[in-house]
Amino acid sequence: MPVREATLVRRDTVAEGTMAFYFSRPSGFQHRAGQSLLMTLVDPPQTDSEGDSRNFTIASAPHEAELMIATRMRDTAFKRVLKAAPIGTTVRLDGPNGEMVLHDDPARPAVLLAGGIGITPFLSIARDAAHQRLPHRLCLFYSNRRPEDAAFLAELRGLGQANPNFRLIAAMTEPEKSAQQWAGETGFIRREMLERHLPDLVSPIYYFAGPPAMTMAMQKMLEAIGIDEQAMRYEEFYGY
Numbered sequence: 541m542p543v544r545e546a547t548l549v550r551r552d553t554v555a556e557g558t559m560a561f562y563f564s565r566p567s568g569f570q571h572r573a574g575q576s577l578l579m580t581l582v583d584p585p586q587t588d589s590e591g592d593s594r595n596f597t598i599a600s601a602p603h604e605a606e607l608m609i610a611t612r613m614r615d616t617a618f619k620r621v622l623k624a625a626p627i628g629t630t631v632r633l634d635g636p637n638g639e640m641v642l643h644d645d646p647a648r649p650a651v652l653l654a655g656g657i658g659i660t661p662f663l664s665i666a667r668d669a670a671h672q673r674l675p676h677r678l679c680l681f682y683s684n685r686r687p688e689d690a691a692f693l694a695e696l697r698g699l700g701q702a703n704p705n706f707r708l709i710a711a712m713t714e715p716e717k718s719a720q721q722w723a724g725e726t727g728f729i730r731r732e733m734l735e736r737h738l739p740d741l742v743s744p745i746y747y748f749a750g751p752p753a754m755t756m757a758m759q760k761m762l763e764a765i766g767i768d769e770q771a772m773r774y775e776e777f778y779g780y
């Protein structure tokens with residue numbers, strides 16, 4: 541894949557300690573919903589031992605004019621630079637990469653399991669499915685500590701209302717620490733939760749993304765249900 545340059549167009553806060561960054565789409569850069577890219581800072585004013593490059597999922601959909609990434613703003617040189625970068629700053633993009641893309645067969649539902657910022661590939665997939673009016677049934681389980689931590693929650697709720705093929709089940713693991721009332725699911729994503737929301741656990745293709753402890757737990761849960769490795773697609777977001 542050729543390395544291309546893009547410029548920062550704008551940024552905003554999408555959850556507590558979580559920001560979205562929008563970049564111009566380089567000409568000829570096309571991706572499939574769910575894919576990622578390797579972003580490299582050009583001559584950054586500071587750096588550290590973790591380096592100047594990070595993998596990010598492209599959280600925007602393929603039809604959108606801009607490329608959007610979203611990340612938790614941890615205190616690393618890369619993220620400090622990104623947060624303070626003037627609009628118009630150039631970055632290098634390598635990609636798109638990755639196989640977290642929706643399967644072809646619409647007869648098989650997709651179950652999407654997101655932990656925290658692991659929502660990014662599924663936001664892209666959900667936006668794309670709505671835009672293309674895909675016939676696939678999508679069921680997204682979205683786990684966060686509190687609603688304040690759940691990036692794009694309002695948008696995902698809206699997609700759930702607009703697209704009859706898309707369902708959102710948001711679950712909070714620490715709702716008691718929230719300033720908001722929470723009437724939805726609580727606790728980790730677990731087999732019993734899937735059983736209450738899915739008519740059949742065996743036929744879907746399962747996609748999951750999040751921190752390593754979450755992806756490991758999802759894999760174990762799915763193996764215990766008897767899901768074949770072929771029906772699992774996942775990505776670990778290390779560094780959290």
Ligand SMILES: Cc1cc2nc3c(=O)[nH]c(=O)nc-3n(C[C@H](O)[C@H](O)[C@H](O)COP(=O)(O)OP(=O)(O)OC[C@H]3O[C@@H](n4cnc5c(N)ncnc54)[C@H](O)[C@@H]3O)c2cc1C
Nearest residue numbers: 576590594595596597610611612614616657660777778779
């Ligand atoms: C395909 C893919 C898609 C991703 N998409 C997103 C996204 O959409 N949004 C997002 O915020 N993040 C995403 N990530 C993770 C992202 O690349 C960063 O690692 C993360 O944002 C943390 O960055 P950081 O600067 O805070 O910490 P980092 O400096 O990147 O990492 C912190 C610590 O994590 C540990 N670490 C680093 N690499 C590894 C490794 N390979 N295995 C185990 N531990 C490691 C090291 O101890 C390091 O000090 C993605 C990763 C991959 C592989």
